[in-house]
Amino acid sequence: MFLLARECVMPLIPVPNKKPLLDIKSLSCGFENGFMVQDISLKVRAGERVALVGESGSGKSFIANMILKLYPHINLKNGNIAFEGRDLLALSERQIRKIRGKEIAYIAQEPLSSLNPLHKVGKQILESLILHCPDLSKKQRLHKLDEVLSQVGLKSELADRYPYELSGGQRQRVAIAMSIINHPKLLICDEPTTALDASIQKQIMELLENLSVQYQIAVLLISHDLGVVRGFAHRVYVAKEGKICESGEVGSVFEKPKNPYTQLLLEALKLPKKSILPSEKKVLEVKHFGIAYAQKRFFFKKNAKMIVNDVNFILQSGETLGIVGESGSGKSSLAMGILRLIESSGEEYLLGQAVSSLSNREFRPFRRDIQVVFQDPYASLNPRMRVRDIIFEALRLGGLANHSDLIGDILDSVGLERRLMGFYPYALSGGQRQRVSIARAIALKPKIIVLDEPTSALDKSMQKVVIELLLDLQEKFGLAYLFISHDLDVIEAVCDRVMVLQAGKVVESGDVKDVFTNPKNPYTQALLQARF
Template sequence: MRLLPDQAAQGAAPLAAQPLVRVRQLAVDFRQGWQWRQAVGGVSFDIPRGGCVALVGESGSGKSVTARSLLGLHGAGARLRAEALELGGRDLRGLRERQWRSVRGREVGYILQDALVSLDPLRTVGQELAEAVRATGGPGGSATRARVLELLARARLDDATERLHAYPGQLSGGQRQRALIASALAGAPPLLIADEPTTALDASVQQQIIALFRALRDAGTALLLISHDLGVVARLADRVLVLRGGEVVESGPTDAVLRRPGHAYTRALLDAVPRLDGAARGTAAAEPPGPADAPLLRLQGIRKRFGTREVVRGVDLVLHPGRTLGLVGESGSGKTTLARIVAGLETPSAGEVSWGPLLQRAAAGRARPVQFVYQDPLSSFDPRHTVGTILAQALALRFGREPRARLQARVAEWLARVELPAALASRRPLTLSGGQRQRVAIARALAVEPRLVVMDEPVSALDVSVQQQVLRLIATLQRDTGAAFLFISHDLGVIRQVSHAVAVLQAGALREIGTADQVLTHPRDPYTRELLAAVARLPA
């Protein structure tokens, strides 16, 4: 067995017995003006071949900075220090950019969080993967296509030959994620870094991605996992590091940390996870509507076609004031298309959308009685505008032109209502955290006093503690404003927490609808039971 030079001299263990990744006292600082700010301090861990270590913690805890340090992507203006930073026995400290390029892709594969942003929208999946194959020293010519198909098959993407010619925007979230994983596997790297690889994926697709990672581990690939989904961490990781403020507050075997957390911060993270066995919002949605509770909006026989493909098939739904209807189903089930029809952003191919009296009166006196909150608020904001300008534009739709002082007061009032400081009015969206951006998006939607708000995966990209804060905020604002919510989420624990009623879609058809308690605790439909069985749960 080959020994490293220093091991041979010291009679050390053979190379195969050494961890693939060895990190000791990693520290990363960023320059702020004339000072340095510590982003990561004193992080240490090992990852064996075929092993998985998970990094968990709130936004800004140092998870991604730690992972990117293994790729030399910690930033040109950053300062990195470590007692050891090794990959396969190679010292990564002090590598130059040219040397780092030989590590990326060949030695370390990086799976980013948002596949739609990470994949080039102007290139097909086949073109994207072909470039990854060539960049990592793979075969050229006609052999490239065979290698691309092999990678797609390994990533378990169905109909791989057909998908070669698809653009990212033509794929579902799960399909895009598999394509991104295939790209990361192009150089057959011994280490994969997966940064929130299951975010915004429904439970069944999430289960498939977990199975894929397990198969890669069984084949000897090491995995560094970053995730705010502690259920996924429980199913994949051998060890967990809990980071807060760039430092490790707790670490150990996954089962021990999640079952018997020793640190108050870890317990707080676990307490913030929405659970399927938690209390539902009640059975109000099942009660017969009274005179003051007439339907806000009714869908009857809604169908929607794109070309020859029917994505919504004869759906009937009723929304009531002050109540939340949760909408669930796999990727491609028609959830977002149906939501866009509710919001008036799409026209149904058949069927009828009927507004109740309350929504009709609101339309007569308000500019925007229905509002939409998107999954990624950053992409829906003008990056040139400040938060104050974004909110002021929404408020102008409701109140028209007002004196500057009055408008600024309204902006400050709405920032306060979503629990943000007034000073954020001068900031641009790019400088805000994910949770702050989502609060601004919610404030913008509610500032025009809508009667109905459609929310499409509004908390999927947030860590559990920020997610819990936003969910409490949504419930409070609904109570204060009386608005109805159509809430889409792949997270059934979130759906249980926020919804009065739940509707389940499959392939565009409505499979089941009822109170949150009935659908999520005593489902009648086999498909609903399959969705619930696929949920990655925390240990008891």
């Protein structure tokens, strides 16, 4: 089993100058009357770790899917993709199937969506092995299953569980086990850590690095997180609008970037800092706050399981309180309880008034004072509504009329053009959709906004833009933010105070500078050590 201790970070050992395992030459292709990549050239040698970086929509995932020939109808104008000297684009569907999963494996961004919820994970890991090695006996298959689970740091008994019974990190390890069970020569990782918290993210990257070194597996890492790329890859390619604008050794590209776009991506790692101080006006207070979920027992009474227990804090006008912790620590449950979207216990005071005992109907007038921005803007916006209707929905609940000028002013305040009023969510970029979510949240001029991972679904440059917008709105309207995130760099940049949750309990809290420079709790220390 691999040692995944945080202190054991392996050095980047140069790969000998071998003949390329994967060689993409002058590739120009795309969809008819749609997105195209132009003149793409990229090489990966055996055992080498290569990164492909760029903003959303730059063509990174398109290139990965082209390598695996996953697009059935593509307009190929020029170029080829050679793997061990064979042109993958010239292979028949039957021939490419023998390569997929055996010689070239793929790890998707979101493991929960790539795993079948109806099958146990052990069965899913073995699917590729059975397909490519049908002659193996049942005993040999089970031995291979135990072996690969050990390689990715999972216990054998987890093979008998369903995906929903595993944590995010465990699911991603299962996805890795599925991809390496046939000992592929090339592993394509499409944003493998985006949905994971910092400590799990570091473990997964160390695991991929160990596998690459031990089995000489070449890795093509697709990512928008340059911090992850810096310590993992030997070489990097920078994609912009379907073209490669810069490439080279990671050290030289990061230290002396030549292309302005690469410089922009690296500049996005420097996050803006909060400059205003909070006032002494108290806008939210919770005392002995808790969340419990009922667990049903067949033929028995329901048992209550405490998800959040005995949380106490005060939030002042103009203040940003950060809430951090690993996945499953209770961050989002705490937010949903404060928003009165799930049942809670304890005391809650909103703008000085006790709201804990109010019914949903009685609490409704208070909702205009506390709004929320969710993690995934695409999932939280109604796909059947245009932008103006989404914002008007918030205005209507506040008893305001549907005035285009008012909606236009709201769009102006979040930096969106008024012409976007008639657009549907699918026609907007990720950053534009998150701005619409923020516009909806500020439409009724609330005093508090709960931000539940508002930047985790965005690339680094767009993340910086959204953070600048949030800080500007806070300064302009005196907003108080409850900022939930697993990105500790973002928390350090925008928060006044921070609260660390572990298993639903606050293990440490205080001024963000004090906690980050001198953490006292071992759990907080471990979280901070996991930062790239």
